[in-house]
Amino acid sequence: MAGIEFPAELQKRMEETAPVDLLVGVTGAVDVEALRVKVGRLRGLALDGEGSHPSRIAVAYAGVDSDDPVTVTEEGVLLARYPMPAAAGEMNLWRDVSNVQRNVLALAAGWQARACMVVYSDLAALEPETVRTFAEPVLKGGIDLLMPIYPAGKYDALINKSLLAPMSRALYGRRVRWPLTADFCAGAKMLEKLADGSRVKSEAGLLWPANLVAMQGGQINQAGLNVRHAPPGEGLDLNAVVRELVGSLFEEAEANAALWQRTRASQPATRYGDPYPLVEQEEPVDTRPMVESFVIASQNLEEVWRLVLPPATVLELKRMARLAPEQFRLADAVWARIVYDFALAHRMRRVSRTHVLGALTPLYLGWVAGYVQEVSGATAQEAERRVDQLAKVFEEQKPYLVSRWRWPERAV
């Protein structure tokens, strides 16, 4: 199944105990005692609607020992251990998470699960109400994918807000706030597709569940999830983060060009439950170091920028480099086109991909500096609307990307 093979004993025990309603797959090694406590709380959970029978639930976590790989807890929950895939290396932390997520999804497919909820190894999402919120719509309502909306302040998760989410929305046509997440729930139809890491010919890249399900025409909804994970890349330098996250999104864009170029306009992804309260952040952010990075890069990286960007954009960036920090703004349309031009340069390989992504980082900081100044007096809700406005601009600028993608020599 999708190139993922499990030990024979685990395979055998899965066959003996299949099918299950829901597999909750924990992506990584865990404190087993803490896990058992959490699993105990799932007793009697009925996920097929009011009055339904308790659902048959299995919980899988990474780990190996010589005992039976599938046991039944006192609460009647199947508890399984699966072998952890080899790590991709310390600079590829999201890829490790994605690989484990694929393992969990493959496990669910092997177990003939009707749904698979992927939860991060801190177990924050492994609570009965969260499991119900995520799994019930999938089991009951025929939803193919339920994505989380994490609580975030206006200065949080800015790579997601400024690039990953708006570009995903523009390309794949779904308004998903967090296209790359540690927790989500997928329906049976999508398990094999999501587990398949062989689409990108080299090594499997990151798993973008919403983008993949959107390409399959699946139904995607969202629900608030009140947890804050320590992101896997915490402590890494920004260049490494951009390289891994943005590089993966660009790779996916190359692999799926024939599909996303057919998608026109976006569809909303219905949100379940209470919209999660936004986090108000009052702490001011100093934008001067970001502007300085941009200005220095405008001198040091101009050569790369000129190879990647059309003359009009380079001129705009030069103009910006002369602005006083408080006037610093990168217009949304310019930012969207910059991202698209870099996606194209990444595809064309005229400059090494590492250089391309490295040259994007100070431009991202330039956008962030402008954004921070713009929303410094705004509420979290106003800032959300500002981010939504950016996503719309990414959609409006999509024809620019398609045009340049199809005939790369033309740039004005």
Place this chain on the structure above:
Amino acid sequence: MASENVVVAKKAGSADDPLWFKDAIFYELHVKAFADSNNDGIGDFGGLIQRLDYIVDLGATCIWLLPFSPSPLRDDGYDISDYLNVHPSYGTLEDFRQFLNVAHHRGLQVMIELVVNHTSDQHPWFQASRHAPEGSAERDFYVWSDTDQRYRDARIIFTDTEKSNWSWDPVAQAYYWHRFFSHQPDLNFDNPRVLEELLKVLRFWLDMGVDAVRLDAVPYLVERDGTNCENLPETHRAIKAIREAIDAGYDNRMILAEANQLPAAVRPYFGDGDECHMAFHFPLMPRIYMALSQEDRHPITDIMAQTPEIPESCQWGLFLRNHDELTLEMVTGDERDYMYLAYSADPRMRINVGIRRRLAPLLDNNRGRIELLNSLLFSFPGTPILYYGDEIGMGDNIYLGDRNGVRTPMQWSGDRNAGFSRANPAKLYSPVIMDAIYGYEAINVEAQEADPSSLLNWMRNMIALRKLFKVFGRGTLRFLDPSNRKILAYLREWDGEQVLCVANLSRVWQPVQLDLTRFEGMIPVEMLGYVEFPVIGKECYPLTLGPYGFLWIELQTPSAGPADEQEE
């Protein structure tokens, strides 16, 4: 006792999709002509491996290798003397294996030649046959006769060099049959052992991982008196046996028929999807040139009207030029005369029943014409096949013998020997093209890679664009019938994709009114630049095309405005 129900796993090919060849872009090349890694003046597998990135960057997905087996090379390798090896000039079997692995690793498929109709007269089978007594198994490998009067209705193919399809062998004291050169005796498919041996050859290469084989000269396998010895039922039985062997042992492989016949005669080579997966559409190619020269779409629409439906799992192979002459066997006498006048002013440009020239010289090096013809190649129903060097507009050398003028070394750079080899120029298997227009100093890969407007970059963009739309490889074709016959307009449709292609065959601007009323309300989006055109209405749709201009237009349904986000 061994079970009779043992299921033997089929050997997988490098492609995942059994119909991979429908979406493929083929790139045909000679190993000897592509790149020389050991500087002996002859291209080799080592050189080819070094240049695979170029093929990947071009966008080709399948390499078609012309014959590379041991051979006396009296017909550029189509005279094979050992089916199970590599000609020492090109490397070793191990080199081939390495090439295959590297190609697969880069996502390329590989097609090789299976020359089934004949061998070299130096092949051990023929040498054994001519020495073997009449009626023996060895003798029966080839077609022998006491007289040269049998099969008199079979035409002679190489009219410039052969006067008969029979030649006298003084050792055997008998005539042997050959449809091509006299040094290429035809194998005798009435002898079942011949097919058995050829299947062993086939399995040898497929086991190694080869993805596809081109069955050379496939209409001529079997001879019968009172027929023209082409396309006989017994020939089709042999092809079915070959296909059966492939389907029984292998997944996702492909066979392509070289049958230079009219489309109706080629149709049986697809069988009911149980013979060849692909066959060349030979007659389309000269008619494209004719339409261009006459500035009239009729030759193209006429031959396509004669083209029958083929099984869903099959595909036409389309090409503008290849390693042979631009063959005129499948056109009428008048059409042939016209083609000679239009495209081969110098008699040296002609050979057999055709014209031995490359694409760019045939089109007077006119960029507009080159682009137009490639746009047809990429948008007609079938899989496009590019001939090495045509993507940079390489020229030919009509002063070289046979068809060698279109088989000169690939022009990589303006360096010595066009960057093909570091050997002494006198040692090259063929001189490089050196004239002022097409010579390697003017036309080469290095220069065109550095030039954003070069033909090479144009080809790369076009190929990449074609690959975004499966409709080109898989869709249906319907011609529109505008009153201006200088305009060729056709619709390709597949799985909800609708693409309108419009081409101006004329050297001057042309207006056209297209009946697109069936698509009223849809938005035409020009595909190269992603430019929206006015919405299609109730009236005929007017377009104007510049000299040799073409448009690819995707017909899109207007999208509903963005709905607001919903909450439940």
